Amino acid sequence: GAGVSQTPSNKVTEKGKYVELRCDPISGHTALYWYRQSLGQGPEFLIYFQGTGAADDSGLPNDRFFAVRPEGSVSTLKIQRTERGDSAVYLCASSLTRGAGELFFGEGSRLTVL
Amino acid sequence: GQQLNQSPQSMFIQEGEDVSMNCTSSSIFNTWLWYKQDPGEGPVLLIALYKAGELTSNGRLTAQFGITRKDSFLNISASIPSDVGIYFCAGQLGGGGADGLTFGKGTHLIIQP
Numbered sequence: 001g002a003g004v005s006q007t008p009s010n011k012v013t014e015k016g017k018y019v020e021l022r023c024d025p026i027s028g029h030t031a032l033y034w035y036r037q038s039l040g041q042g043p044e045f046l047i048y049f050q051g052t053g054a055a056d057d058s059g060l061p062n063d064r065f066f067a068v069r070p071e072g073s074v075s076t077l078k079i080q081r082t083e084r085g086d087s088a089v090y091l092c093a094s095s096l097t098r099g100a101g102e103l104f105f106g107e108g109s110r111l112t113v114l
Numbered sequence: 115g116q117q118l119n120q121s122p123q124s125m126f127i128q129e130g131e132d133v134s135m136n137c138t139s140s141s142i143f144n145t146w147l148w149y150k151q152d153p154g155e156g157p158v159l160l161i162a163l164y165k166a167g168e169l170t171s172n173g174r175l176t177a178q179f180g181i182t183r184k185d186s187f188l189n190i191s192a193s194i195p196s197d198v199g200i201y202f203c204a205g206q207l208g209g210g211g212a213d214g215l216t217f218g219k220g221t222h223l224i225i226q227p
Contacts, residue, residue, distance in 0.1 A: 033215075035217075040219070040220075041219055041220075042118075042120075042217030042218050042219050043202070043215075044217070045215065045216065059214065091156050102159055102162050104159070105157050106156050107154065107155055108155075108156055
């Protein structure tokens with residue numbers, strides 16, 4: 001596609017449930033990033049993939065959060081046992097090469113945990 | 115960890131006025147970037163700066179990478195209504211050390227008619 005695509009655009013779930021958020025990066029982009037943005041804040045780094053491997057997962061808040069990119073393209077962010085504090089917009093971005101600051105963002109997936 | 119202080123937090127200006135906002139860091143970055151975010155959208159890259167002291171323009175936008183590598187500013191000349199939005203600075207250490215971007219909290223630009 002022309003840009004980074006994220007699904008779903010909105011997700012409402014109950015506390016304790018499992019959630020998956022999907023990101024389809026720009027074709028040919030090898031680097032993929034996940035960020036979380038709370039209301040009134042800037043995006044907060046979660047994890048970064050170069051190809052299929054997680055090159056840096058230092059931003060994941062705890063072990064309830066996990067992300068995969070099995071074929072080096074589409075990525076899925078997985079959140080187990082969701083908590084109300086997980087409510088935020090989850091942004092995915094991709095860039096052509098590793099270390100290139102020019103990240104292209106999707107529109108985000110808004111997660112609401114009731 | 116690294117933190118970016120972005121100011122001002124919000125700006126109320128008249129159409130046609132020039133705008134200036136800046137970003138400072140407690141540690142150095144090797145790349146500085148400026149993004150704009152509209153409601154319900156992801157951030158869109160405006161300008162990327164790769165070298166200390168670099169001054170780069172993109173239309174009515176001008177940004178500079180501070181000599182100390184710990185700061186950057188963004189200027190918008192002759193503001194128009196579509197400039198409304200939230201502007202974020204972001205820094206990247208890179209070099210295989212930390213490729214994720216660190217973002218500021220944003221400057222909310224509001225243009226009064």
